[in-house]
Each structure stands twice: as C-alpha cells, then as structure tokens.
Amino acid sequence: MTATTKTARVFGSGIRRREDPRLLTGTARYTDDVALPGMVYAAMLRSPHAHARITRLDTSRAKQAPGVVAVFTAADTESVLKPIPCLWLVPGSDLKLSPYRPLAKDVVRYVGDAVAVVVAETSYQAYDALELIEAEYDTLPAVTDPEKATQDAAPELHEQAPGNVAFHWVVQGGDVEAAFRSAEVVVRERIVQQRLLPTAMETHSAVAHYVPVTGELTLWNSTQNPHIVRFACSVVTGIPEDRLRVIAPEVGGGFGSKIAQYPGDFVTVFCSMKLGRPVKWTETRSENYQATTHGRDHVQDVELAATRDGQITGLRCTVWAGMGAYLSTAAPGIPTILHGLMLSGPYRIPALKEDVYGVYTNATPVEAYRGAGRPEATFMLERMINRLAAEIGIDPVDVRRKNLIPPFDDGFDVVTGLKYDSGNYVGALDKVLAHVDYRALRAEQARLRQQGRYMGIGVSTYVEICGLGPSQVAGAVGFQGGLWESAIVRFHPTGKVNVFIGASPHGQGEETTFAQIVADELGVEVTDVKVVHGDTDNTPMGWGTYGSRTTAVGGAALAVATRKIKAKAMLLTGHLLEAAVEDIEYESGRFFVKGTPDRYKTIQDIALLANVAWNLPEGMEAGLEATSFYDPPNFTYPFGAHVAVVEVEPETGRVDLKRYVAVDDCGPQINPVIVEGQVHGGVVQGIGQALWEEAVYDDSGQLLTGSLADYAIPRADQLPEIEVLSTVTPSPHHPLGVKGIGEAGTIASTCTVYNAVIDALAPLKVDAIRMPLTPERVWRALQPSREGA
C-alpha cells in the first residue's frame, strides 16, 4: 500500500544541468577570472633547452623594468620551498626519487623547466621583463624516447637514477614461461603509445593571496583535487594546513593534467608570501604545452600465446613508460597499478607477466591522462587479439567470444590479483554487434573490396578499473593518501538542503547528479538541494576527481549520509506518531506508521521539528545533518564493447571515420544525458589519439607541437555522429550500484579505430602503423605493398 502516487524517479532522469546557466551566460568564475585589489602578475622564465647546465642567471636588468615588482630564482626560493613530493610511491619497484624543485637549480631537464619568475603590475610588463633576464646555459645531450633513455650511451638526468630508470615493477600471475613453451601460436608486436597533450581548454592558473598578519593563504587553483593541493602546498611552502584555503572555482577541463602539483603554483604562492600581495599566474597555451603534464608515452613489446583455435594461454610484455624529467604527483602509479593490474582485461588469461620500466627523459613530466594506464592496457590486448585472429584465420569477434569471462554478478578473480565486481561482457558485445548488424557490415566490406575500396571494421571489448578505491589498497600500492570520500548533508528548518562534498568535479555535472541522489533518497525536490564543493574551507576532505571516482565514491558517500538522515527521520517520526521505529515506513518523501499512511510526516516536517528541537526523543541530538566517510570495499569495473567503421583511401592515406557505436555499462545511470556527454567526449578524445594527436620532440628535445596550430585535437567536421548505447549491470558492493563513466570512451575508442584502419588495409598486407594514423603515416605504410603490387 502506498501513501502517495508514485512519481517518476529523479534518479535516472536526464534533468538539465544546474551548472549550465552560469556557464552559458559568462558568469561562471574560473581561476583566471579572479581579480583582487592590489593583485600583481607572475610570468615564468622557462628553459629553452632540454638538458643544460645553468651557467649564468642575471636578473638585475629585469628588476629595473617598468612595472616589475620582483624577480626570483632558485637562489631565493630554495630556502623556503621544499621539493614537490611525488604522491604515488609504488612499492617493490626500486623507486629512484630525485628532487623536483619548483624552480630549477643548476641544471634544467626539459624545455619548459622553470628557472625564474617575474612579478609585475600587469601581465604584459611581466612578460616583457622576462626577456631582460640574462640566462646562459651549457647544453648537455638530451634524450626523449623512453626506451632509448635506458640504453648504455644515453645521457643521464639524475644522479639518483642510473640508466634513467626511475622504477622497475613487475606484475605476474600463472606460469607464463610454460604458457609460451607450449604455445601453438605466438604473435608479437611493438606498440608505441605516443605522448599526448591533454589540452584542457582552460590552461593552468593560480591566484595566491597570502596575508602576512594572519599567516593565512588562499589559493585559487584550476585543479581536480583542491584538498590534495592544500596538503601538498603545506608540505612545499610550510604554511600550516589549517591556515591554507584552496579554492577550485570553475575548472575548464582537466583530463588528468590538473591532478598534478605544479611548480608554478608553489612559485606563485612564494611570490605572494614574499610580497604580501595577491599574485596571479596563468599559463599561455604554449607554456601549457611545455609545462602542464603530458600523457601516455609507452613503448611496449608484447607477445601473446594461444592455441590454434584462438584460446589465449599467456601474455608477456615489457613496457618502457616515459615519466619525463621528474616524477609528477601520481605518475608512477599509472603504468603500474592502473595499467599492469588491468592487463588481462575482460578475458580469461591464465598466465601473464609484465615488466614496466618507468624512465626519466628530457621531456615534460607525464601524469594521468583520461583513462590513465587503462587505454594503454586495453590497446595492447585488443591489438594482440586482432593480430592473433589474423594469424589463425578466425574472425576477431569469435576470438573475443572464446576468451571473454562469462557473466558474473558478484566477484570474479583475475590473474593479476584483482577481483572484478560484476560484468556481462558478452552481453555488451552482443548488443553492439546486433546494433551495427555485424554480418551485414562484413558482407558490405567484402563487396567494397571487390570494387577496390578499403572499408575496415574495428570491434573492441574492454573492462576498466574505477571508483578508486579502498584506502587499504591505496596504502598497499603506495598511494600517499586515502581514497575515501566524505559528504555532509544538512537539512535547514525550511526543508532545503545543503550538501558539502569533498569531491570536486570540473565539467562532469555532479552538482546536478549529486542533487539527484539526495532528491531520490529523501523525496525533496532536486531544486531544493544545493551542492557545495571545491573549497577546502567549507567542504570536508576529499581525495579528488580522477579515475572516474567522483560519482562512484563521492556519490556513495552522499548516499550513505542521506541514509543516515533517513534513519534519524524514522526515529523522530516514531516518537512523534507514538509508534515503534520498526513500524515506521518511508515512501516518496513521507514517513508514516505501517497501515496508516494518511498520518505522515514529510522530510520537510522532520527537518523543521529536528531543527527547532522542541520535542525530541530522549538522547536525540538536535538538527538534521549527517556526515559520512565512505571508503569503498572494492573498485568498480565498468565495461563495454565498441565498433568503428572506417574507409581508407590508399592514394592519399586518408582515413574516413564513417561510423562509431559505443555500448558502455557503468551500472545504473543517475543522469543519462550527462552519461552520454561523458561517452561522447571520451570517445572523441580516444579517436584523437588514434588519428591525429602526438606530442613530437625533435632530437634535441624541442617540443615541435608547441601550439594548437601544430597539435591536432579533434575538430567537429572530422567526426561522425557517435552512437551511444548502454547495458546496465549494477556493482554489487556500491550503495547505488553505480560504477563511473568519465574515462570509458577514451579507453575503448583508440584501439577500436586503430583496429578498424588495420582491418581496412588487410588486403594490402599492412599489419601495423605507428599512431597517430595521419594520412602521411598511412600513405607511407602503404608504399612497399603498392610497389610490390
């Protein structure tokens, strides 16, 4: 019997994003929009050399320039600023840390390494004065390729790391040597996961305001994790954490690059501490490309062992993962924990071993980039499965079917030691194949081949690891923090709600989805819930938005806090209606005694009565507020299957992406419109890697793709409509069943498109091309076969 008529659930409905009105009217405030009285502007002098000894650094002329307030170098900062800590110290990997100084001292190690800062009344004056700093260098040999950097003759970056090896980590399970000894088929490939530029459209920015009389610092920062910035800033600057307020206002995209703790931020803070004035530093785009972290950069040697009929028996690989010149905040965890542990993907692989070498190179530090480790693992597997399929003459879809883990809904142990939560990989594959009519596509391909046209079909299945993660595991894998999230839900006397949450989204729309969670649990209007985030002074601790964890972990924290409120409301209702709490029921916003739904209290009644506290049961505290600290019992494992269709023009090498279909399973969707947007954006970013994007260094370590004119992020006219479908397999351990969706598209799409192109070129005997598959690369790859033809 229900007390009210059922209304449509707000959980699962694509309601409009509350973030949008401010974004669409230009009233949203990003870090660079912050203007404070007396504010001055910082600009960084960056090394033009990839590797050099600083022989002279004379700032005296710059100090005299118009408007200049101060110029600082490492000589000024080193007594105040400590080196920037790396926060993911992967155990058992013989990690070789080297000091990562906010301003380089004696030696510069990549083009963009900061050596001095100018502060001036206007930003124009600051940039003008940079040119007056007299810096001289003795250049040293440089190396930017991670594999070459480990070879004997390579120049070394840090005395602490002989041979440039920052760490060596191994994952293994099963008897891989035996698997290869007895293999009927072995396929091999060298895969290069090229270096990428994350290219958040908002460059990195910081405004530091230090008030000498109180010793308090406020730092506006375009970051994905303000609470981690507060912690790191305290470590580096010595300002106590309680005097430090970090605000991540509107943040214009991050994709992993705004996880990192940046030298420029701490230098900006230093300037404000010295000058007692607010200081703003905002990167230019070319500075962003040099100084904001990059992504990927793997050289992978991969071998797959299998039976003749396509059963995978083993996987063995060596990876050289470029770290750049210094170990960025989370960098060591990415090619290891987030990559190596996911190597078996959605397949039953009985034995595998991977050696990962994290390598120092004379390049910009590498950090998480959308997918972080998982695209590099998924690509490896999906590539090798297609190679195996070609080798044994079986359709790649059938090879996948033969190896996919069968559906499971409460835990599956894989060879790397992880326990996947739930999955129905075959279900996702079936759905995407039915949607595109795979047989018909293959028939069309055969027809076109007869006409001399090169159509290709790429199919991928993937699983990823999200919702990072249990803090115990974080500790065990060397993450220098927890991975829980916290939330406070506060009901005001009028029944309106404030949510204060530690997680800090930056474009993913969680102000909306978080409000949906509360509204769904307690029957308040979604518009009555205001979500506060991104300010360390008025939100509880949170470990940041990355690894698709904000909805998965932050959302769970919020659900748990909301359920505490509900439990208190039950108690209070029982007291007020003179019934035992066991007899109180809740339905659609009403609390009532079983059997008498007409006598009820709404959550708004309860909010008022709890807040005025005139009549509470013995021992009950006043107010209606709950806090939760949610530490997930396991990771979540979203999955899916994608299909891409391309046509390649052999005469020009041009790849025409004709169709893209994604089936993703992130569990129940809180807001399907937002989910679709995440998939769209993610898929397109992954396509960018497959077809267009690459950070290119020349032999001397100069970044050749130093501007948006040279670095090709996807443009609207290059893309087909991305068709987005889903299946729903709830996570068994999550209070809402949700898994996370921020990275899925990127994880699957690079290999899907790549495999489609290679499939198209199969008749021309091309079986590998280095990414990105630009017309030039494709055309060149075709030359030998065409000559032979």
Add this chain to the structure above:
Amino acid sequence: MTPAAIRLTVNGRRVTSSAPPLTRLLDVLRGEWNLTGTKEGCGEGECGACTVLVDGAPVNSCLVPIAQMAGVRVTTIEGLKGKHPLQGAFVELGGAQCGICTPGMIMAAVALKSRPSTADMQAGLAGNLCRCTGYAGIYRAIRRATRSR
C-alpha cells in the same frame, strides 16, 4: 604621452578605453570592463574561446588590438543576457561540460545564418575547439535553436 582614448560600444553601452593601443581586445574586455565571460584558450587565434561579435561578425578577440576597435559595436556573451535561444538549447541538449569554450561557441553560433546546414555550421564553427563534449551536444543545440529562430 598618453594614448588617445578609444571609444566604442560594448553590449549596447558606450565605453571608452585608455589602454595602450596594442592591448588585445580580450584583455580590455576582461581586465578593464570585467567582462570575464570571454575566455582565452590559446591567445593565438586557434581555439575560438575568445570569440565576440564585432559589428555582428565573429572575431577572435585575442588577435585584435583595441586600437582597431574605435567606433565599432562589440557584443560579448554577457550582451546576450541569457535570453538567446542558443543558450536555452545548450542547457537542454548537453552543449556545455566544463564551459570554458562555451561563450565562444555561442557567439560563433549567434553569427550563423538561420537554418544553417551542417556544412554551414562546420564552417562557422571551424575555429572553435571543445575538448570536453566531442561536439555532439553543441551541434544538436545549435540545430535546435536555429530551427526555431
């Protein structure tokens, strides 16, 4: 030697700038008049985040010095006052994620002719980059708004 003041109309209001003549329009809008809705994504004419209308035509405000703006009419995102059908359509159809490209996208779309073809949209927005949305929501929104215009 103080530079001559530049007079122009911004969002319907007459304003005067005494910024040095080579100051970028973008910086004058943001710094002098606090119209921070116009964004900088590259400063090199490659991303369109800084798009404003100058006498009705879309212009990258990071590329034009204020000296060239004497007597023109400039419209920024603030000038639409939240009432333009494109703004409603963007909310409806997922046109914005992080929002940093959004004001520029909208200003470029405002300048499209009504009922634009896909090719018209692609040409009109060729200079506007978005890293978050994959463009799908943006194009849907523009299609919706320009149909009902």
